[in-house]
Amino acid sequence: MATDSSPAIVWFRDDLRVTDNPALSAAAGSGRPVVCVYVWDEESPGIRPPGGAARWWLHHSLIALGEELERLGARLLIRRGAAEQVIADLLGETDAALLFWNRRYGLAERTVDETIKSAARARGVEATSFGAALLFEPWTIRTGSDTPFSVYTPFWRACLSSPAPRKPLDAPNELAAGPRLSGLSVDELGLLPTHPDWAGGLRESWTPGEQSARASLDAFLSDEVADYKQNRDTPGIAATSRLSPHLRWGEISPHQVWHATSAARGAGSRASAIAEGATTFLSELGWREFAYHTLFQHPQMATQNIHPEYDGFPWPRLHPAALRAWQEGRTGIPLVDAGMRELWHTGTMHNRVRMVVASFLTKNLLIDWRHGEQWFWDTLVDSDPASNPFNWQWVAGSGADAAPYFRVFNPELQREKFDPHGDYVRRWVPEWGTDSYPEPIVDLGETRRAALAAYDVVRRGRG
Template sequence: MSAASDSRPAVVWFRDDLRVADNPALDAAARTGRPVVCLFVWDDRSPGLRPPGGAARWWLHHSLTSLDAGLRERGSRLVVLRGPAEPTIAALLSDLDAAAVFWNRRYGGPERRIDTAVKTAAREAGIEAESFGASLLFEPWTIRTGSGSPFSVFTPFWRACLSAPPPRKPLDAPARLTHGPTVDGLAIDDLGLLPAHPDWASGLRDAWEPGEWAAHSALDAFAAGALIQYREDRDVPGVDGTSRLSPRLRWGELSPHQVWHTITAARDARTSDAAATFLSELGWREFAYHTLFEHPDLATVNIHRAYDSFPWPRLHPSVLRAWEQGRTGVPLVDAGMRELWTSGSMHNRVRMVVASFLTKNLLIDWRRGERWFWDTLVDADPASNPFNWQWVAGSGADAAPYFRVFNPELQRTKFDRHGDYVRRWVPEWGTAGYPEPVVDLAESRRAALAAYETVKSAQRA
């Protein structure tokens, strides 16, 4: 290879893999020995792409800032562009006379179409273009039933994953990157990801520190601490018993391989069962993405199409608004919704409760709730968010039985026995200022079962 050809840069296209360690695309670019251009394209124009919600954009801003700092420590920096990805990247590759472009794979339908178009155009132009597995432990096409079809039930899916070759070990971050040619890009602030008028993100700032360094600190702290009691504490919203790693996985500040191997290394006689339980939650995330791969319209279309005929009653906007604002008069539901609005997150047990309450007690279409979570969760991702909503509603893969209706009062007395969680988020609970429930729980459950029975009857017919 000549010196002239050596000077042609390799481009790394970052998306939801905002880290320098265990980043196969960045590692591949560094190994070429070429100058490296690190790129993020804010694509709010390509057809089919779902723009991140407000809370997720807040996180993205800070995660990009952290990534830029990590690249600068290694002699590079993040180039930020805005526009439809395919022509934007094609123009950049041409302007740079780039030799290669690398990225880590995505699994949604529109994303895959864009990535395929970029790869095809680059190769036709004589540019090396390669993608890598970085965001999942197991690629969707590698885990199949005996007949070659995708799994639709989690337990056999996870059993097949555990029987497959183990996830690869994480890659080290490049010690040094050769800085590529200067590219006129945007400042991260120019993307307008942060709320301004008004700035509603004070609760997010109090609750979270985005970024790769903070992500590793959180993972290590969990492995050394809360993991021990994870099986017992993960369902108790009033204690700090969960990992809180989901937004860090969503934006790729951590890879699932890093999480897997850290938890596996921490596994001993005390934590063996807890570690297995936690890793199965990582498996549930895998199952969601495998389902998205097979059902690209997961956020809008029932997996079980019989639910298309579900008799959703006419929506009462005031009732939906009461749910969104945490003013339903049902303490655990209200606590969860206020935690969500304030912190951009919600305890996982409570997420199931509030979703069940919306879809079954209030009989409001699950897509309404999914959209609200999409806008308010810092960890809202295109797979887990709709997948879990469909699971609760009964229309999805491995769905909860239609007759399973979480009773929020029983859930509160079981998992928030002393009321610590509810009192934190609903201080007026138990006073004259707290509203009466918007529905009767028993009557609304009976109405939900009757409505769901119409779907079941249609299926049997």
């Protein structure tokens, strides 16, 4: 039975930070000892385990979170297993009075959370969840007819006309440490690649953790936001925020990004350019929101077409050699190859190039978007359950607010427009322009026509 000294448990998931963490703030404000736990769950039904690059990030992010918690007086307990059983065991071990977490939005995750909340309350534990990963909860942004939005522009307009997102919460000044419990080390989770260790490029490119996330945001708002609108589509320029993996793992919250960006408006000698860049940047945050709101409505988004008429799309028989050439950046199409090699080395890819390589896979190679989504899931450090499948379906034409079926990105024209001097391509494809660079594996014109014919099958089915 819980007593005045019974602890409050904070269950960390995709919110690996101490600042603007409502669950942690609630525990700190309870006046009770605090037990902070992360559960590595590969067993709960429907939970999609992170891919290889994301596991690398998670390893280092957990270490960084542990250090932040120790600085506040607590420690991070790590356990492995089905979350329902792990949390139940922990409630029994600690005789906890309170259980806090921040919400997740996939159906499998929500089902786990609801089961745990009911079980905790049945044993007399006060279990509370909070909104921390989104600016607007999915059930709060609706059309005039009380249905979910399916098009981005009116969705974001509705968000902007809603009450402003809450201000970020400060990190607790200190935490009263709970009982010392047995757990695993981060190393024991086995998240890092070892045979072989292919993560050298990730180590070279990134520093996971909350402090790095805040430094990236500060640097972007200080140095890049004024030119963001005109430079964000140029992959050879360091013009983006580099926040996507930090947001994916919750090392920084969208509320922190929103309010810091809003505060940057009107500052400095380039106030007009900064305001314009900030507005454009926040609209990208809005696209992330739209992806999560869509996931809430379409929980099978990673495997099922949002528009079911695309179930009849005539995907040809898979050619493994073509898929492998795309994965390895050996297509003979310079911008596509550069993007895929950037992805393998850094665990990310410039957003403009992501659209190009996805269009090439689905519309020039006529390979089912799910193969691309799975490859990105395994190789992106920022792959999350909403944005990754949402953006693949957007390019393929089967998703919410999807690109028109006839929009087939021509990767050569895209290169000429957004990498006119070849800076980006030469960085990642140094053999470009030499005899060692391969010929294109497909003819762009012929495959575009084949794609339009295949999409016409779906259009006729709609009619």
